[in-house]
Amino acid sequence: MQLQFFVRSPTHQTLTVTLESTQTLTLRHLKSSLLPNTKSISSFYFALNGKPLSDSTILPTPEILHLSTLSLLPRISGGGGDGGATGAESRDCYLKMYAEKKPDKIDPNEKRLGKWLNCALSFEPLREPCVIDKLGNIFNKETLVEALLGKKLPKEFRHIKGLKDMINIKLSKISGKQADAADGAMFQCPITGLEFNGKYRFFALKNCGHIVSAKALKEVKSSACLVCHKEFVESDKMVINGSEEEVAILRERMEEEKAKTTMEKKKKGELMLWMGQRIVVNWKGMKNLRMERNRVMLE
Ligand SMILES: [Zn+2]
Known part of the structure; x- marks a missing residue:
């Protein structure tokens, strides 16, 4: 009898794992076949119905029923995965904390300036690593990823569906x-x-990901980044906290990109991968996936 179950990735992709009756496997092994390196292995854990599972759990186990879904979640320091508070709980506290800090009324001018100093989601001071979305809003990456995983993103940021919708930026202190x-x-x-x-x-x-002033780009005419010398084209320039019109242009560009990706996905169809221990992996939504030495890399 086969054991088949699903793994939901941090980027909300679903992976089907099929274990033949003759196979045994630890969750640690499963995790290592899904994640790119040892560093990321320790920063993720499996959970079943919100309950963290130990990495040494051996499959098959009565705990994991046929067709159940495991979540692969990032560990939050100070809780989760080790018998302490679950990730979900700490995430809730985390976001509640931000919600309480958000003031009711903000002076529009102060709000405008605030966007340059604070995370667009938590209103906490910007702290590296930071990311921008495809509309030029800046976020503290940790906050945004937490909100994304906890499905707590407010409507205005619902266009952010995964890491692929974030651009890592390099700010100069x-x-x-x-x-x-x-x-x-x-x-x-x-x-x-x-x-x-x-x-x-x-x-x-x-x-x-380098952040440079419009003045610098205007004064030093160059098709390469002024910091790292990587070549760029006009459409690689993304205005930060732009005007309404500028954001509208970015939004249009984002929609175009999305339409293009959907087309490409359709062309590729479903992908079947065969990995160590003959686990049959059947990914849907392959955009954030690449294979490297028989490992599935999440991006
Ligand atoms: Zn650069």
């Missing part, structure tokens, strides 16, 4: 400013030194 300083800009343009405080226009270069 103003030297001497300490992390989480609540007094004004923490970051600056690495070329002109203009502060990242809402008074100047800034662009993110999509391919390398």
